[in-house]
Amino acid sequence: MSVAATNALTARWASTLEDGPGVLSGAGVYPLLSLLARYAADPARCELLAAAPEPARYDLAASPAVRLALGVWSRRGLELSERWRREVPAAMRGELTGDPAVDQPLLDEWASRHTDGQVPQLPVRATPATVLVLASALSVSTRWAQPFHETWPRPEAGPWRGRNLVGLFRAGADLSALRVVGTGAGPLSLLTVAGRDDVDVVLTLGPPGTGPAAALPAAIGALGGGDPLPLDAGPGVTERLVAAPDDRPELQVSTVGFTVTAEHDLLARAALFGLAAATDPTGDHFPGISPRLVVSQARQSATASFSATGFLAAAVTALGFRAGSAPPRDTTHKRVVRLDVDRPFGFLAVHRPTGLVLVAGWVTDPDTRDAPGR
Numbered sequence: 001m002s003v004a005a006t007n008a009l010t011a012r013w014a015s016t017l018e019d020g021p022g023v024l025s026g027a028g029v030y031p032l033l034s035l036l037a038r039y040a041a042d043p044a045r046c047e048l049l050a051a052a053p054e055p056a057r058y059d060l061a062a063s064p065a066v067r068l069a070l071g072v073w074s075r076r077g078l079e080l081s082e083r084w085r086r087e088v089p090a091a092m093r094g095e096l097t098g099d100p101a102v103d104q105p106l107l108d109e110w111a112s113r114h115t116d117g118q119v120p121q122l123p124v125r126a127t128p129a130t131v132l133v134l135a136s137a138l139s140v141s142t143r144w145a146q147p148f149h150e151t152w153p154r155p156e157a158g159p160w161r162g163r164n165l166v167g168l169f170r171a172g173a174d175l176s177a178l179r180v181v182g183t184g185a186g187p188l189s190l191l192t193v194a195g196r197d198d199v200d201v202v203l204t205l206g207p208p209g210t211g212p213a214a215a216l217p218a219a220i221g222a223l224g225g226g227d228p229l230p231l232d233a234g235p236g237v238t239e240r241l242v243a244a245p246d247d248r249p250e251l252q253v254s255t256v257g258f259t260v261t262a263e264h265d266l267l268a269r270a271a272l273f274g275l276a277a278a279t280d281p282t283g284d285h286f287p288g289i290s291p292r293l294v295v296s297q298a299r300q301s302a303t304a305s306f307s308a309t310g311f312l313a314a315a316v317t318a319l320g321f322r323a324g325s326a327p328p329r330d331t332t333h334k335r336v337v338r339l340d341v342d343r344p345f346g347f348l349a350v351h352r353p354t355g356l357v358l359v360a361g362w363v364t365d366p367d368t369r370d371a372p373g374r
Contacts, residue, residue, distance in 0.1 A: 002054040003356045006030040007220055009051060010357045012272060014216035019344070022212065022262045023302045023361030025315035028138040029266065031056035031070060032319055033274055035134065039084060039288025044277040051274030059354055065142040065197035066351060066358060069114040073107065074290075075131040084289045096133065100126045107133065111301075111316045115139045118314035123263065123299035125320075132293060132321035140349050140358050142195030143310035146172055150308050151254075158343055159364070166257035166367040168308050175251050180234035181226035183218035185210055189234035190219060191253060193311075198353055201311050203255060204346040205236045212362035216346045220357055223350065256366035259305040266298035266317075273298065281324045292324040304361050306347065313349055313359045 010026030017024075034056040037048035060066050073094040074080060094110075096103045103126035111122045114137035122135060151167035179190045191203040204219040232239045270276040278285045278295040286293045297320035304313035349359040 002030065002034070002052075002056050002058070003354050005052065005054045006056070006058075007223075007355070007357050009273075010360055011217040011220045013269075014220070014360050015213050016269060016272070017212040017216065017362060019211040019213075019362075019364075021260045021344075021362060021364045023260045023304045023313070023315075023359060024262060024264060024300065025138055025302055025313075025317070025359050027058070027068075027356055027358050028136050028300060028302070028315040028317040029273060031058075031068070031136050032134050032317060035070075036278070036286065036319075037274075039081075039286050040278070041285060041287050044274075044283065044285040047271070047277050048274040051272065058351075058356060060351065060356075063198050063351065065140060065195060065199040067114065067137075067139045069137045071110055071133075071135045071137075073103075073133045073135075078131050078290055080290050081288055096126065096130060098128055098130075100128065100130075103130070107135070107318075110135070111137055115314035115316060116141070118303050118312065119301050119316040121301070122318050123301040123316060124297040124318040127320075127322075129296070129322040130320050131323055132290065133318060134321075135316065135318040138315045138317075138358065140199055140311065140313040142197045142199045144308075145194045145196050146170060147310075148253075148255075148308040150257075153254075153256075160256075160366065163366075163368055166307075166369055167254065168257055169252070169254050171250055171252045173248050173250060175231070175249050178231060178234070178237070178251055179222075179226075180229040180231055180237065181222045182229050183222055183226065185214035185218040187229055187233055187235060188215065188219055188222065189236055190222060191255075195311065195352075198351060199311070199358070200350050200352050201306065202348045202350060204348065205234075206345075207235050208343055211344070212346055216348070216360050216362065219346060219348055220360070223348070223355060223357070256363075257305075257307050258363045258366045259303070260361050260363060260365075261303040262301075262361075264300040264302070266300065267295070270298075283324065285324075286321075293321045294324040296320050296322045302359065302361075304347070304349070304359055311349065315359060 033052035107122040148168035153167040300317040302315040344364040
């Protein structure tokens with residue numbers, strides 16, 4: 001399986017996030033990069049293999065909580081290799097007409113259908129120049145094994161001061177759901193919120209001022225273990241002794257509901273995804289698919305919601321291709337200077353049997369509502 005390679009891509013991507021709300025899915029991108037690498041020529045192939053070094057093989061088919069779909073659409077009349085037509089299942093393939101008014105609704109309907117409406121549109125736009133589209137749709141839906149109770153906190157201090165939040169609270173005897181680990185980002189408190197199915201959500205809280213670029217990669221790295229610390233060393237963790245009818249320990253959790261959405265232009269960080277060479281209009285990058293294809297668009301739309309009863313998330317990733325140009329007959333060398341002006345917490349949705357990080361994100365703006373009686 002390519003779980004470790006996919007999680008590594010997710011961690012590298014998360015390390016580029018700015019200190020704001022966001023959500024992303026490396027598990028939605030990786031299968032497309034792996035597929036392209038199989039049919040690519042150097043140098044595009046070398047770059048893609050650096051980003052996705054193993055074939056995408058996820059054991060998700062039997063999961064009741066996770067769905068992953070792949071789709072391929074090619075322009076009517078596009079010359080496709082015999083190998084591509086032989087190896088790509090007919091059920092995955094569709095046809096583009098070249099008319100955006102016809103093609104875009106077809107692509108959007110596919111995205112909506114495979115995410116139960118969570119992502120209503122494919123993130124790339126069909127144009128008259130679009131000759132090929134590859135897409136993945138990942139959706140997650142689980143209910144908590146132990147639900148939360150809704151509360152109505154109104155913090156008097158901190159970044160959410162004065163806001164009427166959707167608070168979530170629960171108490172239980174399973175202290176093992178909370179781990180504190182030492183990382184390069186400092187101590188992290190990792191709370192595993194177990195789903196009834198095969199997906200858990202790990203809430204990640206770091207020291208004050210820790211942002212997603214540090215906390216999320218560290219949390220992904222700690223999923224398999226990490227450097228254990230005492231619970232009372234964890235950010236946001238306190239311990240006390242209280243009078244009680246028995247001596248069973250209790251874990252109390254107070255958090256907030258949230259909904260986060262994000263749009264990502266993968267070509268803004270093309271090297272991270274192994275797509276830099278594939279955008280060169282003069283190269284023959286994917287002869288295993290069709291002559292002279294150029295990646296012209298690469299985007300992801302993602303959303304995630306955490307409530308008292310469960311977790312919903314979806315990510316649709318798509319690559320758009322156009323026909324490249326023939327290389328000039330007379331070439332010379334020239335210099336090219338390029339200028340690219342390009343107390344929050346994180347979360348990871350993890351497929352429990354494999355450890356695959358399905359979705360990762362950062363929350364700065366929790367859900368809000370009117371206070372009771374207003």
